[in-house]
Amino acid sequence: MSATAQKTRFRIEGMDCAGCAAKIDKVARRTPGVNDVMVSATAGTMVVDHDAAADLDDMAKRVASLGYGIVGDARRGSIGAAKASSTIPPAPGHDHGDDAGQDHGSKRKYDSGPAAAAKAAPEMADLHGHDHGTDDGLWWESTKARLTIACGAALGAAFVLVQFYPASDPWIFIAAMAVGLIPIARRAVMAAVNGMPFTIETLMTVAAIGAVFIDASEEAAAVVFLFLVGELLEGVAAGRARASIKALASLVPKTALLERDGKTMEVPAESLAIGSTILVRPGDRIPADGLIHSGQTSIDESPVTGESVPKPKGPDDQVFAGTINQDAAIRVKVTAEAQDNTISRIIRLVEEAQETKAPTERFIDRFSKYYTPGVMVVAALIALVPPMAFGGDWNEWVYKGLAVLLIGCPCALVISTPAAIAASLSAGARRGMLMKGGAVLEQLGKITVAAFDKTGTLTEGKPKVTDIIGAERSEADTLKLAADLETGSSHPLATAILAEAKARGIQLGSATDSRAIGGEGVVGKSGEIDLFLGSPQAAEKRTSIPRDLMARIVALNDEGKTVSVLVADGRLAGLIAMRDEPREDAKRGIQALADLGVSAVMLTGDNKRTAAAIAAALGLEPKAELLPQDKQRIVGELRAAGQTVAKIGDGINDAPALAAADVGIAMGGGTDVALETADAAVLHGRVMDVAGMVALSRATMSNIWQNITIALGLKAVFLVTTVIGVTGLWPAILADTGATVLVTANAMRLLGRKGLKPAEG
Structure with missing residues (x-):
């Protein structure tokens, strides 16, 4: 990290919705020296790209003034110009606890300096109120929940009192409304001071106060209470997505x-x-x-x-x-x-992926910037034009305008995409399918060709004994003598022979005078028996090989197998054939891709005979004897032909091809997976998981469009019913908070995908 360009990562306490993220993003960008900001409501994080001279103390103070706790993750990167003297505490209502064991690394409150902390703390008290639940405690223990309960109790008391003291109406309802509205109004004021006059808090405040002026104080009080309930439910649902991946940390x-x-x-x-x-x-x-x-x-x-x-x-x-x-x-x-460790890396990758935005999400963000002012203009026109131009009743049309104002909140629309993507990234990560962000997740569903490397991708990456053929000795003797000769060797073929002997429970001896003969094989003695193990050509120099066995060797070679011949005391003992076998699920994985309409091709540097044998067994097209630049060229040709290509390889030798593909997928095991090279990774080496990624991507995009339909559809319905006088303020707030809860709950269904079966895509 250079002295002039730094990235600082923060956790934001109490950020549980898209509106929160938008406000924090805008405030952070107003700080001089800040170049870029990525805020994720689903991950509860903010990454700031800034110059060394940027005043992060001032930025922290501004974020805190909106009512959020800001926590610097010391393990993840720079914390800027922090001092050790004080911290900005979270506002009341952000009682998330210390998140013990939840942040997967060290962390500390971001220090804004003594003056900033002293100035910011009073402004924050009871301000934001978006603490929908603690990370460690129960949701009803939060300050926000207590505020919602208090507002509900006040509303209930108002309904009772007005029955006994009718003269107290409307003042008793105004007092009940104030319990919840004052914190909302304070948030609206602080957002306006920081350059954001058109927030949901502003819409809510204007609508509630306007309702009072048109003698609808009872409805205004109910709307404020429903707004708080909706936010509380929204945060509880969103917290599930965040907790789903963090729960992995508790496994260690x-x-x-x-x-x-x-x-x-x-x-x-x-x-x-x-x-x-x-x-x-x-x-x-x-x-x-x-x-x-x-x-x-x-x-x-x-x-x-x-x-x-x-x-x-x-x-x-x-x-x-x-x-x-x-x-x-x-x-x-x-x-x-x-x-x-594996789990920490999974958590870190998913959190970082959730901080990036998919193309659909970026489009929705841009759309919402125009959508909100547009709705406010429509609400103003509905309130003003009928009374002024057509002599309509002012109370009636102002009431309808206020209802439209509430309907127009873009929260459900804005959260529709990131909630689904966050849930999918978490669901995939829990099964070892890691994707670097929403853009990758979105692109995976569009692939039409999957180009696989062979060794270590479609195959295990290490040879196994496939055939043992006895000649003048039995299969068991042939294997035992060969294993005796190879004891202590680390050659891949020797390792395969020793592994097979171990699997069969053969007690091994130790050969003496063992030595390798370049280009031929290995010689040595097992007891009094002189042994040679090597290629058929080298074995023919030491003994004769019958025609039927030579034909068998040729057939085994045609199957892509390497054949070693064992000679004992100058006589043919037997044959051992070995091959780097396909992964157990490779054939099912290729078929699963075909079921999804994705064709598969194998790109390998191995010889054509071996490649053809493996490809025939798996049911895909082989392209063999390729150099890395050849693989890159073929990927480029497929893309030029209009295909969307995923390249699956080890992420190192195939780096050029991985970079050339639309999506590069690293096939690895555990901590050795090449995450730095590829866009995505199959952590546990399952070919089926490539099809699983495609299916998950398609399910996610389907879920996103469902969410957008819910968000806009409900608003359209209530907009029409409000204008024609069927519904009022209560249904209007339900259209907003209810849509947000529905959208989030629908996205959470992706967390429950079991097995990620390709057929579901």
């Missing part, structure tokens, strides 16, 4: 059993350093990413991968923080610090 235990100097001690999990050895007992959650040092067990990875079947794990196998050890105690060598 707070403590770990560290082994040091032969002793085991309990330490905070966040203190674990790379290289530490920890003990994980049966039933415990694993506190850090790492490799199993000793022990055999089964690991329930469903909290991270979504897979319900536990996986057997042994020495050198990778385990993830938050997963559950089931069978036996294991010792794990830590490979990532707390802030870099």
Whole structure:
């Protein structure tokens, strides 16, 4: 980060709706030296791109004057010109607690300096009121909930008192209305002072006061109460989206059993350093990413991968923080610090993605800037033109104008897109499908061609033994002698032979005088038996290979398999064939894409024979013997032909092609996934998840259009019914807050997508 260009990330307490985000965005941009601002109501964050000389103290004071708590995330980046002397506290009503365990890293209140804090604090008291619920506590414990309850109680009391003291009407209703309206009016004033005169608080204040002047104080009091109820419900629903991804943090235990100097001690999990050895007992959650040092067990990875079947794990196998050890105690060598473990990285990526806007969201934001003033003009015309031009009743038409003013709030429209995108990003991340923002999520649903790398993407990335053919020795003897010869070797083919022998429970010996012969194979002795394991061509120099076995070798080669021939004491012992096998779900994943109307092609640098064999098994078109620039060229040609292309690869060797595609998807495992290169990542290496991303994108776009229809449709209906006199102020406020709650609740349905089945797209 340079001295002149910095990015500072904040958490904003009490920001629960699109209107909040818009106000904070505008206030932050008014600060000299601030170049760009990204505010996410769904993530509850603000990222400020600013010069080194920018006065962030002044910006914090302005944000606080609107009634929000502003918290700098010290782990995420610069906190600007902060001093250690004081902080800006959140306004009453923002009692979110300390968010313990929720922010996934260190944080502190942003310091605005002593003078700023002293000046800002009085302005904030009981101002914003958008605390719809605490992050850690119950929603009804918040100050906003208490204000809503107080306003409701005052309204109820007013209805009772007016029955016994009719003369108290309308003053008793005005007093009840004031309980809720005064905080709303103060927010409207502070927003106007900061350059935002046309906020929902302004609309609400004008409508309520106007209703009093036309002798509709009873309705005005009810409207204020309904407004507070709507905001409360809106915040509770929005909080679910924010909590859905943050809940992942609670999967990681707070403590770990560290082994040091032969002793085991309990330490905070966040203190674990790379290289530490920890003990994980049966039933415990694993506190850090790492490799199993000793022990055999089964690991329930469903909290991270979504897979319900536990996986057997042994020495050198990778385990993830938050997963559950089931069978036996294991010792794990830590490979990532707390802030870099799999779950922390998922949380960080999703939060950052939620801070970026999709094209649809940016369009809605631009539209709403013209929509709100337009509605105010329409409301003014409805209130003024009929009485002035046609002799209409002033009270009647002013009443209708005030109702239209309430209908016109753009909250539901503005939240329609980000709520759906935030829910989808969270739902995908919980299953290891990570997308870098709404633009990527939106684009995924448009792809028509998926271009896959082969090795490590469609295949496991490591060879496996597929065939063992005995000649003068049995299959078991052939495998045992070959494994004896390869013991201690790290060559991929040797590793495959040793893994197969281990899987079959073969007790291995150790060959002597082992050595490699360049271009041919390996020689050595197992007991008194002289052994050679190598290519068929090299084996033919040492013994004869019958014609039928040679034909079998050719057939295996045609299937893309590498064949090693074992010679024992100068005689043909047997054959071992190996191949980098397709991932277990590769064929189903390709078929799922086809069901979605997405064709698939394989781009690989491997030889044509192997590529053709793998492609035929999976049902896709192969293009083989390609260099990285060839893959980039082919992607470019597909795009030039009008296709929307997703490139799926390891994110490193395929970097040019990933960059050339409309969407680059990194296929990786755990902490090694190449998130920096690609637009999205399949964290757990499942080919089916590529189809899952496409299905999720299409479901999200469908949800967004449903939300827009709900938001505009309800307003259109109530606009017409208000003008013709069927509905009034009460339905008008319900059209606003009710639409916002409906839109948010509809978006939250995306959180419940189980399995993200492609067919649902």
